[in-house]
Amino acid sequence: MCAHPFLKVGLDLSTTKGRHVVLVEDIVDTGLTLSLLKAHLLQECQAASVSVVCLLDKAARRKVQIAPEYKGFDCPDFFIVGYGLDFNEYYRTLPYIGVLKPEKYQ
Numbered sequence: 151m152c153a154h155p156f157l158k159v160g161l162d163l164s165t166t167k168g169r170h171v172v173l174v175e176d177i178v179d180t181g182l183t184l185s186l187l188k189a190h191l192l193q194e195c196q197a198a199s200v201s202v203v204c205l206l207d208k209a210a211r212r213k214v215q216i217a218p219e220y221k222g223f224d225c226p227d228f229f230i231v232g233y234g235l236d237f238n239e240y241y242r243t244l245p246y247i248g249v250l251k252p253e254k255y256q
């Protein structure tokens with residue numbers, strides 16, 4: 151199954167063996183999520199390659215060295231919501247991307 155003790159993925163990742171995988175993300179922030187998944191797919195699942203496409207790339211927050219191969223937009227270091235992005239499950243279904251006022255989360 152190529153399972154990972156921390157990753158909960160609703161797919162059988164062993165099917166990626168020998169295949170070129172494209173991960174589609176809404177946002178890359180610290181990069182920790184993708185870094186973990188990418189390493190797992192390459193090292194444990196033996197994917198042939200893993201590339202990343204994201205809508206938003208918030209590079210200023212990066213904690214690990216990872217860069218999406220394809221991105222829609224560079225994103226400034228604001229708290230972004232809408233278009234699938236949430237704050238405690240609020241705002242996720244907004245049909246646009248917005249910036250949350252700091253007083254809403256501080």
Ligand SMILES: O=P(O)(O)OC[C@H]1O[C@H](OP(=O)(O)OP(=O)(O)O)[C@H](O)[C@@H]1O
Nearest residue numbers: 175176177178179180181182183184236
């Ligand atoms: O680069 P990182 O710091 O790892 O953050 C990026 C991840 O965070 C968000 O998911 P989140 O964990 O908020 O879950 P969600 O998609 O259910 O909102 C987003 O969808 C990415 O998967």
